[in-house]
Amino acid sequence: MNCSCAHRWAFRAWGGALEERADDLTPAAGHEVTVRVTHCGMCHSDLHVQAGGFDMGGGTQSSLERSGVRLPVTMGHEIAGEVVELGPDARGMALGDMVVVYPWIGCGACPVCERGDDHVCPRASRSLGIQLPGGYADLVRVPHARYLVPIGALDPARAATFACAGITAFSAIRKLNPPTAEDWVAIIGCGGVGMTAVALCSATTKARIVAIDPDPTKREAALRHGAALAFDPGAPDALKTIVKACGGNIAGVIDFVGAESSSSMAVNLVRRTGQVVIVGLFGGQFRMPLPLFALKSLQISGSYVGSLNDLRELVALAQGTMLPQIPLTLRPLAQVNQALSDLAQGRVVGRVVLQP
Ligand SMILES: [Zn+2]
Ligand SMILES: [Zn+2]
CATH class of the missing domain: 3.40.50.720 (NAD(P)-binding Rossmann-like Domain)
Known part of the structure; x- marks a missing residue:
C-alpha cells in the first residue's frame, strides 16, 4: 500500500483545540511500519500534554516545549489497528495483522532499550502521541516493528487500552x-x-x-x-x-x-x-x-507506564484468562474535543476509546 496522507487530529498551540489536518506520509523506510488505527484510547495524561506540562508543586510547571516537544502535537498513545505497510527491513509482522502499538519509545539503541525498557530510556523519549504523531489519526507510523504486539482475536478496543492504562496498572501492581x-x-x-x-x-x-x-x-x-x-x-x-x-x-x-x-x-x-x-x-x-x-x-x-515486555505479557494474560473488564465507551474520533472536555470534567467512567 502506498500511504500518501495521514489524517490527524492535532493541536497547534498549547492548550488549544484539536483540528483535523492532512499530513504527507512518506513510504515506510527501514524497520518502520504503518498501522491503520481502528481504536485509540483516551488517557488522562492527554490533558497534561495538551496543556503543555505538569504541575511540579510550589508554583512551578514542567514544560513539554522546553523538553523539546514540537507543535503541532497529535496525541493518542493507546493505539490498536491493522498493519497496512511494512518498511523493507521490518520483520515479524505481516500485512493485515491486528496489533496493539507500544508507544513509549526510547532511543532504541542503548542497553535500557535493548532489554525492552524503552519507557525509561536515559537518552531519548520518542513516545507516540507526544514527540511523534500518535493515534488520534487514521494512520500512525511506528519507528520499528518490535513495538507492535499482535492481538489475535482480542477485542481491539480493549487491547488498545493495554498500551497505557493496562501496562501502567500492571507494572505498578508488580512493584x-x-x-x-x-x-x-x-x-x-x-x-x-x-x-x-x-x-x-x-x-x-x-x-x-x-x-x-x-x-x-x-x-x-x-x-x-x-x-x-x-x-x-x-x-x-x-x-x-x-x-x-x-x-x-x-x-x-x-x-x-x-x-x-x-x-x-x-x-x-x-x-x-x-x-x-x-x-x-x-x-x-x-x-x-x-x-x-x-x-x-x-x-x-x-512507577511510569510499563515496559514492552509488560505489554506482551498483558496481551498473553488477556488471551489466556477472562480478565474483569472495565467499562469502555466508543466514540467517533471527530468528537475528540468533546471527549477531552468530558474527561477533564470527570464525566468518564472507565475509558473512552476513539474510532477514526
Ligand atoms: Zn496514558
Ligand atoms: Zn535507549
Whole structure:
C-alpha cells in the first residue's frame, strides 16, 4: 500500500483545540511500519500534554516545549489497528495483522532499550502521541516493528487500552511484594487506570482490595470489578475508617492520583513495612515526616507506564484468562474535543476509546 496522507487530529498551540489536518506520509523506510488505527484510547495524561506540562508543586510547571516537544502535537498513545505497510527491513509482522502499538519509545539503541525498557530510556523519549504523531489519526507510523504486539482475536478496543492504562496498572501492581490473602491493597483514584488496576489486582493477586475515590459511580464500578470495599477520601475521618475496615493491614497502596492529598493519605494508610507506589501525575509536592520512613520501615517508589515486555505479557494474560473488564465507551474520533472536555470534567467512567 502506498500511504500518501495521514489524517490527524492535532493541536497547534498549547492548550488549544484539536483540528483535523492532512499530513504527507512518506513510504515506510527501514524497520518502520504503518498501522491503520481502528481504536485509540483516551488517557488522562492527554490533558497534561495538551496543556503543555505538569504541575511540579510550589508554583512551578514542567514544560513539554522546553523538553523539546514540537507543535503541532497529535496525541493518542493507546493505539490498536491493522498493519497496512511494512518498511523493507521490518520483520515479524505481516500485512493485515491486528496489533496493539507500544508507544513509549526510547532511543532504541542503548542497553535500557535493548532489554525492552524503552519507557525509561536515559537518552531519548520518542513516545507516540507526544514527540511523534500518535493515534488520534487514521494512520500512525511506528519507528520499528518490535513495538507492535499482535492481538489475535482480542477485542481491539480493549487491547488498545493495554498500551497505557493496562501496562501502567500492571507494572505498578508488580512493584508490590506479592500480597497474601490476608493483605489489603488500596487503590487510590478509580479513573481508567485505577479501575484497570482494581480489575488486574483482583485477577492476578490474592489481596483484598479497597478502592478509594470521591465519585460514588466510580466506587460502585470498582466494587463490581473486584474491590471488596470502597470509600470516599473526603468523608470525615476517612483515613481512620479505612484503616479500621482493613484491620490495619494495608500492605500496599497505589496512588493513581499523585496529588499532595492522595500521597499523604497513601503513606498514612499503609501499615508498617508497607509499600507505596505513586503513579498519578496530578501534581504538587510530596511531604511526609522524615521519621515515618524509619518508624514504619516504608518503601516508597514511583512507577511510569510499563515496559514492552509488560505489554506482551498483558496481551498473553488477556488471551489466556477472562480478565474483569472495565467499562469502555466508543466514540467517533471527530468528537475528540468533546471527549477531552468530558474527561477533564470527570464525566468518564472507565475509558473512552476513539474510532477514526
Ligand atoms: Zn496514558
Ligand atoms: Zn535507549
